[in-house]
Amino acid sequence: xDPGLPSSAMYPLEMEGNSNPKTTNKPKYSKFTQQxxxxxxxxxxxxxxxxxxxxxxxLFVPIGLASLHASRQVVELVHRYDASCVxxxxxVGFIQNSRTDxxxxxxxxxxxxMKSPIHVYYLIDxxxxxxxxxxxxRSDKQLRYKSAAHLTSDCVPEGDTADHAPIVPCGLxxxxxxxxxYTVRVNGVVTQVNKKDIAWKSDKNNKFGKNxxxxxxxxxxxIGGATLNESIPxxxxxxxxxxMRTAALxxxxxxxxxxxxxxxxxxxxxxxxxxxxxxxxxxxSKALVLSTASWIGGKNNFIxxxxxxxxxxxxxxxxxxxxxxxxxxxxxxxxxxxxxNR
Amino acid sequence: xxLAIGDGANDVSMIQMADVGxxxxxxxxxxxxMASDFSMGQFRFLxxxxxxxxxxxxxxxxxxxxxxxxxxxxxxxVLFWYVLYTSFTLTTxxxxxxxxxxxxxxxxxxxxxxxxxxxxxxxxxxxxYPKLYGSGQRNEKYNLNLFVLNxxxxxxxxxxxxxxxxxAYRQSTIGMSSLGDLWALASVIVVNMQLAMxxxxxxxxxxxxxxxxxxxxxxxxxxxxxxxxLPGYGAIYHIMGQGLFWLLLLIIVVTAxxxxxxxxxxxxxxxxSDIQIGREIEKFEALNQCVYGPFIC
Numbered sequence: 001x002d003p004g005l006p007s008s009a010m011y012p013l014e015m016e017g018n019s020n021p022k023t024t025n026k027p028k029y030s031k032f033t034q035q036x037x038x039x040x041x042x043x044x045x046x047x048x049x050x051x052x053x054x055x056x057x058x059l060f061v062p063i064g065l066a067s068l069h070a071s072r073q074v075v076e077l078v079h080r081y082d083a084s085c086v087x088x089x090x091x092v093g094f095i096q097n098s099r100t101d102x103x104x105x106x107x108x109x110x111x112x113x114m115k116s117p118i119h120v121y122y123l124i125d126x127x128x129x130x131x132x133x134x135x136x137x138r139s140d141k142q143l144r145y146k147s148a149a150h151l152t153s154d155c156v157p158e159g160d161t162a163d164h165a166p167i168v169p170c171g172l173x174x175x176x177x178x179x180x181x182y183t184v185r186v187n188g189v190v191t192q193v194n195k196k197d198i199a200w201k202s203d204k205n206n207k208f209g210k211n212x213x214x215x216x217x218x219x220x221x222x223i224g225g226a227t228l229n230e231s232i233p234x235x236x237x238x239x240x241x242x243x244m245r246t247a248a249l250x251x252x253x254x255x256x257x258x259x260x261x262x263x264x265x266x267x268x269x270x271x272x273x274x275x276x277x278x279x280x281x282x283x284x285s286k287a288l289v290l291s292t293a294s295w296i297g298g299k300n301n302f303i304x305x306x307x308x309x310x311x312x313x314x315x316x317x318x319x320x321x322x323x324x325x326x327x328x329x330x331x332x333x334x335x336x337x338x339x340x341n342r
Numbered sequence: 343x344x345l346a347i348g349d350g351a352n353d354v355s356m357i358q359m360a361d362v363g364x365x366x367x368x369x370x371x372x373x374x375x376m377a378s379d380f381s382m383g384q385f386r387f388l389x390x391x392x393x394x395x396x397x398x399x400x401x402x403x404x405x406x407x408x409x410x411x412x413x414x415x416x417x418x419x420v421l422f423w424y425v426l427y428t429s430f431t432l433t434t435x436x437x438x439x440x441x442x443x444x445x446x447x448x449x450x451x452x453x454x455x456x457x458x459x460x461x462x463x464x465x466x467x468x469x470x471y472p473k474l475y476g477s478g479q480r481n482e483k484y485n486l487n488l489f490v491l492n493x494x495x496x497x498x499x500x501x502x503x504x505x506x507x508x509x510a511y512r513q514s515t516i517g518m519s520s521l522g523d524l525w526a527l528a529s530v531i532v533v534n535m536q537l538a539m540x541x542x543x544x545x546x547x548x549x550x551x552x553x554x555x556x557x558x559x560x561x562x563x564x565x566x567x568x569x570x571x572l573p574g575y576g577a578i579y580h581i582m583g584q585g586l587f588w589l590l591l592l593i594i595v596v597t598a599x600x601x602x603x604x605x606x607x608x609x610x611x612x613x614x615s616d617i618q619i620g621r622e623i624e625k626f627e628a629l630n631q632c633v634y635g636p637f638i639c
Contacts, residue, residue, distance in 0.1 A: 025383075035461065037545040043625055049607040056596055067589065123513065130518055132431035140571050202576030246573070248521040249427055251513050295585045302509045303589055310597050317604060328612065333626030337619050340473050 045332065046325040053318035060311030067296055068304030075112045076299040077269070078123065080287040082279055091280040102275045106288065107268060114263040119291050120193055121253040122178060126284030129173075129246040138171035138244065143234055144209045158220070167216045169234065169244075175218070177243050179226030182256060182288060183272040186263055193257035199241035208234040208241055225277065253289055347388060348374050364388065393468050393475050398461050400477075401617075404484030405540065406457040412492040413449050413533040419500030420529055427508075435504075436526040437519060437574050439566045448530045448559045452537055455551040462542050463620045477617050491605075495536070499598040503528045506594050510586060519574030520581040523563055528591060530559045532598045539602060542621070 031037050085104035086094050094100055128134065139155055141148040152159035155170035184191045214228040214237070228237055235241075242254050263269065271288060279286050291298050335341060346353070346360035350370040354377045357363030365378030366385060375381040380391060424435035434441055440448075468474055477483065507524050538552055567578040581587050610618050 035459065037459070037547070039543040039545040039548075041543055041621070041625060043621060044607050044610055046611065049603075049611075052603070060593070060596075063589070121515070128429045128431075130428045130433050132428065132433045135433055135518070135573070140573070144570070200576055200580060202579070206570045207575055245517040248516050248518045249508070249512060250429070253513060253515055255515060296589075297584060297586050298514055300510060300514070302512075303586065303593070306506065306509075306593055306597075307589075310593060310600070314596075314600065317600070321607065324608075324612070330611070330614075333619070333622035333624075335619070335623060337614065338471070338473075339476075339616050 046321070046329075049321050050318050050325070053314045053321065057311045057313075057315030057318060060307045060314065064304050064307030064309075064311055066304075067307060068301060070294045070296040071299055071301050071304055074292055074294050074296075074299040075110070075114045076289065076291040077108050077110065078287050078289050079106050079108055079271075080285055081106050081273060081275070082284075082286040085273060085275040086280070092278070095275075095278045095280055104273045104275045106271045106273060108271075108290070110263050110265055110267045110269060113265050114290070114292050116258075116260050116262050117293065118259040118263060119289075119293060120182060120184070120256045120259060121289040121291065122180060122182075122256050123251070123253040123287040123289050124178070124279065124284060125251045125287075126282060127247075127252070127279065128250045129252065130248060130250070134172050135246055138169070138173045140207065142166070143169055143207060143212060146209065146211060149212075158224075161216045161219060165216050167219075168212060168214055169217065169240070172224070173244050173246060174240060175224035177225040177228075177240055178254070179274075179276045180286065181274040181276075184259065185270045185272070186261075187267050188270070191259055191261060194260055195238060195257040197238075198255045198257060199238040200245070203241050203245070204235050204238070208237070210235045259290075345392075347385065349385075350374060364391070390465070390469065393472055394465050397463070397468055397475055397478060401462050401483050402457050402460060404488075405460075406453065408484065408488055408492050409453060409537065409540075411489070412496045412536070413453070414445065415493060415496035416500050416503070416533055417444055417449075417529050419496060420504050420525055423500065423504040423508075424525075433518075434522075436522045436529075437566060437572070439572070440522070440526045440563065443562055444526070444530070447562065448526075448555060449533055452534060452548075452552045452555050455548055456537060456541055459545065459548060460541055460543055462617055464624055467620050467624050471616075471620060474616055474620055477615065482615060482617070495602055498601055499532050499536070500529075502598040503532060503594055506597065507590055510590055516581075517577060519567070519577035523567065523574065523578045523581060524587060524590065527559060527563060528594045531556060531591070531595050535595060535599055536602060539599065539606065 027033065081104060085102075085106075088094050095102070137155055137158065139148070139151050141151050149166050149168055152166050152170040155167070155172075158167060158172055158175045159170045160166055182193065184193055210233050212234045213232070214230050214234070217230075218224070218227045226239070228240065239256075245254075247254070269290065273288065275286075277286065296303065330337065343361045345362040345364060346356045347364040347366065348354075348357055349366035349368050351373040353365075353374050357365060357374060357377050362380070363378040365374035365376070365381045367375045367381050367383055382388070382391065421435050421441075425432055436444075463474065503525060507521060507528070511521060534552055534556055541548060541552075563578050566572065567574045567576060569575065614622075
């Protein structure tokens with residue numbers, strides 16, 4: 001509370017017996033209405049400022065080092081293949097022609113020991129899955145309930161076939177499903193890529209129906225991507241589920257599968273790619289990624305560098321303020337500093 | 343700005359013409375009171391009206407208006423930076439429900455409570471040093487410089503909130519809804535931390551509303567991401583399970599607040615305003631007279 005002046009000094013009339021309870025207009029006193037609730041009044045003193053910056057610096061520098069270390073431990077192989085896999089000049093024509101042979105072989109040498117599970121991703125650049133019209137072009141109700149199969153109004157232009165039969169799953173998101181495939185050989189031996197459990201459990205259980213089967217899918221004039229096996233329900237079409245989790249940024253990777261064996265350093269990894277997906281029409285690119293996992297996710301030095309930078313900055317600020325306070329100290333709470341007293 | 347005070351019928355036109363009209367309820371009847379903005383029983387009540395309540399109102403209104411512009415600017419700028427990466431198609435970075443709830447729930451209540459309850463100096467200090475009233479007359483709490491500073495802070499904080507996750511997740515498998523949840527939570531925490539740094543008097547009500555709002559935001563994010571028909575279904579559970587999310591949240595909040603903290607520390611010690619010195623005088627004296635203990639007064 002406030003160490004206030006005694007009330008008789010401000011309001012002498014009250015003490016003269018004029019305050020008859022029946023005629024007084026004085027409101028009932030409460031700490032809340034008189035704004036006298038007990039409160040903390042923190043104030044920034046030099047000690048607090050220096051301590052705060054030093055503490056942040058002392059905390060962030062080790063975190064930065066640990067993050068950089070974790071990122072350096074991740075072994076990642078990225079191989080861009082869209083340009084090298086189509087040797088002709090008319091790439092769009094090549095990819096759109098269903099009769100050309102789209103097999104392509106890519107070889108990589110593993111620089112360091114890779115511990116399983118090794119994640120296999122496809123990395124696409126220049127594809128705006130976050131485009132406003134694209135994101136809307138889907139029907140979540142249709143994916144789950146058989147009775148909602150006709151709810152294709154948001155999916156235009158991939159909502160209904162020419163005969164007005166609903167496409168399941170409808171929309172541009174499903175229509176543009178990625179369809180390159182990878183067969184991996186380590187030192188010549190075929191290594192299985194496990195394509196089970198690559199999608200989120202919550203999506204498989206609650207967003208995609210167990211009794212919904214694809215129908216009328218990719219049957220139109222324009223083929224956007226993969227076709228779907230009509231005897232497998234949507235909840236088990238994991239590539240579709242992974243693809244339909246729209247990516248946040250135009251450069252993204254999506255999980256293709258996992259290799260559940262270790263790969264040693266200097267092993268030759270050969271991947272036979274079926275280069276089906278058309279990223280050539282819009283100037284995008286495709287790459288294959290093999291990566292080990294760590295608590296920090298994939299390989300990314302950014303978080304470690306950011307922590308080190310901010311930690312270093314805060315330590316410098318602590319030093320700077322220390323020097324400033326020593327050079328020009330003023331007394332705390334000194335009334336002679338008030339502007340009319342100076 | 344002028345204030346006119348009077349108690350009789352002949353004062354009515356003066357009271358009406360002034361910016362602030364004060365009427366005295368007394369022996370000459372009630373006409374002055376009916377025409378006035380404030381009415382009181384005695385002329386001497388003018389002193390606390392101006393020095394205490396006028397000062398508190400000025401400080402609260404000035405801060406609240408500037409803060410409201412700042413917090414909305416921060417949020418909208420985060421959405422704006424995302425547009426640069428969606429082929430300029432105005433996809434919202436943050437789910438539509440969270441965008442709606444931002445002004446309604448995530449950031450409104452602390453603003454209101456602080457605008458009502460916060461005060462920079464106590465009643466006795468303001469009455470003991472009447473010249474502190476000059477702070478309002480010199481536009482010290484609401485002026486163009488403060489507005490520009492606020493907007494620059496909004497710009498900086500929006501860049502931090504947007505770009506730190508952007509660089510961390512740039513080529514990863516992150517989905518739109520997961521990244522949107524991080525942006526939403528980071529924005530809310532950053533603007534509430536800014537408010538927390540500027541609050542002068544922390545009573546229990548302010549504590550409840552500031553920390554409670556952040557908790558309410560987290561709860562809302564969980565609820566929104568538990569509705570299966572929305573695109574963000576399951577996103578918050580997924581991203582909160584990753585260590586990277588928490589590391590990013592920590593560095594975003596700290597980086598966003600460093601400039602504000604540094605400016606505050608510098609200006610309060612090296613170019614202190616009279617209000618700041620008044621606060622120190624209060625604390626210095628209060629430490630000797632505290633009723634509740636050394637830390638809460």
